[in-house]
Structures are given as structure tokens and as C-alpha cells.
Amino acid sequence: QQQVKQSPQSLIVQKGGISIINCAYENTAFDYFPWYQQFPGKGPALLIAIRPDVSEKKEGRFTISFNKSAKQFSLHIMDSQPGDSATYFCAASNSGAQKLVFGQGTRLTINP
């Protein structure tokens, strides 16, 4: 019930294309869903986050789509750039809990 399942494990996208990463969760008490970006040798950095009272949140080229009934959320990267090549993690937590449950990660490669 505490798991967050992320797919795909790896993804290759051409420059300018759309990168899509999906996550699914079981725990309906989760109410905070962040995405983290991690470059090699670095710690995860918060990219964008959403709460279940909205179905979509957009920040620049990054969009989270959230489907509460399906218990799924996804990250869309528009106009993908080589600098976006990194590992992306989805995560979830619930109010009152101080820990994040992470997905397994997606290694994204943007080909020039």
C-alpha cells in the first residue's frame, strides 16, 4: 500500500519531443505528489509538485497530470532538451507524515 510504481525505467526522446513518465499509487491517503530531478552525482531536486485538488499543474515546460480516480499521475516535459537528460523520480506522501515514498526512477535521455 505504501508503494509508488513508476514507468518506464528508461526513456529516450528526440530533442524537441515530449517526454512522458507515469506513476501509480495505492494509498488513497496520499495528498502530495512531487517530482524530483536527479543528475549524476547530485541529490534529487524538486521539479514540480501537485496536490489532489487539481488535475493539472504547469510550470514552464513541465506539467503534472493527476487522475485521482485512477490513482495515477504523470510528468510531461514539452520541447525536451538535452539538458533535461537526468533521472526523474515521482514520490508521494500524506499530511502528517514526514516521509516521502519514491518511485523507482526513470532514466531520461534526450538525443540532440
Next chain:
Amino acid sequence: NAGVMQNPRHLVRRRGQEARLRCSPMKGHSHVYWYRQLPEEGLKFMVYLQKENIIDESGMPKERFSAEFPKEGPSILRIQQVVRGDSAAYFCASSPYAQTYGYTFGSGTRLTVV
């Protein structure tokens, strides 16, 4: 304002030795969290501490692992009698709140047990 500082960045230990990982939170952050990342896996929660208190250690292995966050100085994650399976990246995050949305992660300590 420096970010979350972790040291050392890389640590090599022989089996049976002790490993000490340090984390200095961001200025003004009194909440510290430790996560472990095994190769090709996501981060797994280990422990949550406030100054001088362990709040949640539900993710800590029952033996050999301990953590502290003293009144003065950095938070320390201590692994006694390390084994090869302890090889991983250990990340510390700090927050000004007891909530996950305030997290800032450090760059991690890569522990290799030989």
C-alpha cells in the same frame, strides 16, 4: 545560504569497519531526514530527526544503524560493522517544517564497502 551539506562525498570502508556520515542542514532548518538509494532504485526513507530527538526511525535497519542530531553540530548516520549490502548512496534532506514539501536534499554520500 549554503544548501544541505553532506560529507564525505565518497567513503570507502572495509567489511566490519564503521561508517560515519554527516549532514549539516540548511540554516534555519530543524528537521533532518535520511534516505538510502541502492543502485538503480529509488530513495528509501530511513529516519527523521529533530534536534536531539528521533521522531521516526521506521525505515532504519534494526541492527548496526543509528542516527543522531545533537543540539550542536551536524546530524550523524552511523553504520557499524559494515557489510557489502550497505554500499549505497545516502542522502540527507532538511526542512524548516515537519512536512515533506519543505525538503531540500544534499548531494549525498556514496558509501562503498570492499
